[in-house]
Amino acid sequence: MEDLGEKFLQVVIAMAIFAAVIGIIMLLVDRAPKSFRDKATIIGFLAPAAILLIVGMVWPALQTTFLAFTDRDGNLTGLDNFIWMFTEPTALVTLRNTVLWVILVPTISTVIGLVYAVFIDKAHGERVLKALVFMPMAISMVGAGIIWNFMYAYRGVEQEQIGLVNQILVWFGGEPRQFLLEAPGNTFFLIAVMVWIQVGFAMVILSAAIKGIPADIVEASRLDGATAWQQFRSITIPSIRGALVVVITTITIITLKVFDIVRTMTAGNYDTSVIANEMYTQAFRANEPGRGAALALILFLMVLPVVIYNARVLKKQKEIR
């Protein structure tokens, strides 16, 4: 702990430097000659953000695009990295896993989140029930990974189980399994962790949308004798369609970029890798920046249509309001 003071000092110095830079900008803007003052303000206020974004995001993204067509020594190699990605068996497994994640996580999370939101609507203790399911959203995916590693923990048949999932298997007369080591099942057990996290997100948004359905429509259908299922199908679902789309697309985007869970729980071994994890492994562990960049580019191309669609839906929703 002896370096506590030093760390604290680093933070204070950094914040002081930052405050000084901002202070100088403010001073210059206010002291600029009157005719030039508005222009100076625009430049001074935008410059920090503009410089950081151009140098730290736009330019690197362009460089990554270029890197995707080079090998580890920086020579242009055309489409080699992409050919690797779509022919090499391990890379193909990565792509297959990513597709599995992207199909399963958004659908399962949304279905469970919707069912839960409907069931707890106006129930006693709704807030507590919500908080319990939403809580996994707050903790890190690393934390979630440890929680589920512990759930999946394995002991030989002759020993007492310490992981709950295996214990339940044993209680029902099964044999304990190494859930995270046996492909291809292990990918599904990782996906379950992501579902566990994302259901809370789906539930909160859908619950709010359900509460936004006008009470008179619900009441009218009830007076007409609609059953709960009919109400759900003919009123709830159509009324919250917009929110459903937002939930599915948002979870899709988050899932495409999922990294921490795979990294923490299997590090991508045993055929569990996904694009975001493989990108990190190739670029920063295997010394293959070209391949890493190619994977990043593919990730970008996969995210792109979903984000655009998502933004459109959000915009339309806002216009309706």
Next chain:
Amino acid sequence: MTSTPAVPAMGTKDTGEDTTVQPPIARRVKQRLTSRGATIAAVIIAVIWTVPTLGLFISSFRPEENINQNGWWNVLSNFEFTLDNYADVLISGGSQSPNLGQYFINSLAIVIPATLIPLVIASMAAYIFAWSSFRGKDTLFVFIFALQIIPLQMALIPLLTLFVNLKIGEFELLPSGSYAQLWIAHTIFALPLAIFLLHNFIAEIPGEVIEAARVDGAGHATIFWRIIIPLSVPALASYAIFQFLWVWNDLLVALVFSGGTGDVAPITQRLAELTGTRGGEWHRLTAGAFVSMIVPLLVFFGLQRYFVRGLLAGGLKG
């Protein structure tokens, strides 16, 4: 925040029972029965969602030999309570120890500037986009908004190279294994979303307020600090909480920019490392995971409303 989807914050509309029109008694009974079945189903889901965390939490207070002997659901049959696991991960010294106390401090040292710096820079830009006019302003704003679609992964490799090569003579401006790389990387990745969200809020501030200040001779800097910032506190708070948790829970940026040593690595990175190398030491991992979760959980339970708002707005980040 006005930009969030058509969804209010959690808990604001929980008005409880619908009291407007009472259905006939027979139907009301039926309604209650079906909703009782639904409530039971809901409780089952809630239990499934809570038990994993609960199991880890209980285990973190069990002695090492108990954890390895049997499952945490046996805790009542051989009840023993200890804080040794927490003492071990937090303060016991030596290279064999997880030293999480040190990494916890690192997390704090990373997260405070990485929240405040983007907040200030983004507010300044948002103010300009909301309250001044120049040629190409709208195009520029849309461009910054569109930057949100670039995944983190697209910037990592060149950004790291850039940081390493940023030198004046022999003097490294952003030496590897310093907090600076992490602060700046987090700031960059925060800006597009932050500018967009804060702009939406700042643009709603009544123009008369700003006009009045201008007539009184206030300059832009004065208006920004004396009027815009105080009036934007709700939006700033929502975004700050979101960014705080994002940085606190981050692993990817940390792995790439912390320089591979323990000097500046945050607690998430250390935990991920421990899971990989010493995955069987459950007495340490359970306690360690909770040390890392305590801050987000406090924020979550204490500031739930802001938290949900920020989360809804920030679903696309990274």
